[in-house]
Amino acid sequence: MLMQTTARPPAPADEKQLEDLLSAPLDGVGTDLAALGGDVVLLGAGGKIGPTMTVMAKRALEAAGSSATVHAVSRWSEKDTRESLEQQGIRTHSAELGDPSAYAGLPDAAGVFYLAAMKFGTTGAEHRMWWTNAAVPALVASRYRGVPTVVYSSGNVYPFTPLAHGGCTEQDAPGPLGEYAQSCLARERVFAGASEQWGTPSLMFRLNYACELRYGVIADIAARIADGRPVDVTMPAVNVVWQRDVSAWALRSVLLADPSAPVLNATGPETIPVRRIASLLGAAMGREVEFTGTEASDALLNDAGDCFARFGYPSLAARTLIEWTARWVGAGGRQLGKATKFEQRQGRY
Known part of the structure; x- marks a missing residue:
């Protein structure tokens, strides 16, 4: 008896196709956003994740038959991004938060x-x-008192864990290393304090690492290989996840917001050795891979099992994402120019 297999989706051929795919709503997004009963606001919408997440919200609400407006707020350092969002029916606002x-x-x-x-x-x-x-969140929380709020946070608030432990869960105590991670935890604490003070439903969305073809851990490693630079394996393993899934999970998680300020980890299900990612990329790109460093016994890892139980597993397999990235970077596809610095073990970014 032959086993049936699922055909791999075709890789995006250009940035238009990539952004269309990243902003395509997954099941449940429109229904959950429409349940809010009004407009949604994305603050800091001009960054790496914001533009396609904003468009996903708009497309999802329209598909659900909702007339709610999606508002995108940013300083808009890239004017083309703002113009593109407005052309897609999103209301943009320029503000210095x-x-x-x-x-x-x-x-x-x-x-x-x-x-x-x-x-x-x-x-x-x-x-x-x-x-x-840490300070701006207090201004935001005061302005939107009582409004369900999803706060993008970082898995950096957790301590490094031994590879055999499977990553930190939401029940593990924070242990931020370095001032950046400490400031991320401060952001969470400020919003949680506002939730307690004003009864604002909130949720801390702890992410690492979102990837697309122009940005993320996989793209970072692929760029090193393309440039003939060695890949540092001192950080021995990572969690990665397709950015489209991250956006869908974040949008849906607004219904989980509560004045108790719960936490939700968001990442992929695998703990993938950095050496394995590099080897797969090198093979797909037809390039030799040089390594540097010695693998440590622990890493910055998250367990997103609760997220999967609520929203399902990622829609795109990590192996497919690696293959797509190899093809994109190998062909000279544009990068966003913001390295994740995932290999950093001293908390300095």
Whole structure:
């Protein structure tokens, strides 16, 4: 008896196809967003994840028959991004979230997604990082008192765990290493304090690592291979997940928001050795891979089992994502130019 197999989806041929795929809603997104009964606001929507997540929200609500408006708020350092969102029916707003006077002009909402953060280039600029990651959340939480809020956070708030332990769960105590991770935990604590103070339903969405073909751990490793640089395996293993799944899970998780400020881990189900990712990429790219460093016995790892139990497993297998990335980077596809620095073990970004 022959076993039936599932055909692998075709890889995106260009950025238009890639962004269309990243913003395509998964089952349940529209129904859950429509259940809020009003408009949604995404703060910090101009970053890496925000644009396609915003479009997914818009497409999902339309498919569900909802007339709710999707609002995207950012400084909009890339004007083309803002124009593209507006062309797709999204209401954009320009605001500096670090300015208390900006909040009076922000739209009301039935649900809020907080994506604003500072990570890259924070070494030497710790004062700006703490302001962005720990002070601005207080302004946001005050403006949107009582509104269900999903707070993008980071798996960096957890300590390193032995590879055999399977990663941290939501029940494990935080153990942030370095000021960036500490500021991420501070962001969570501020929103949790606001939830207690004002009864605001919130959820801390702890993510690592979202990947697409232009950004993420896999793209970082592929770029090193393409440039003939060695791949550092000191950080021995990672969790990775397709960004489309992350956006869908984050949007749906707004219905899990509660004044108790629960936590939800979001990542892929596998603990994948960095050496294995590099070897698969090298084989697909037809390139020799050089390694540097010696694998440590622990890593920054998350267990997202609760997320899978609620929303299902990722829609795209890690092996397929690796193959797509190898093809994209090998062909000279555009990168966003923001390395994840996943190999960093001292918490300095």
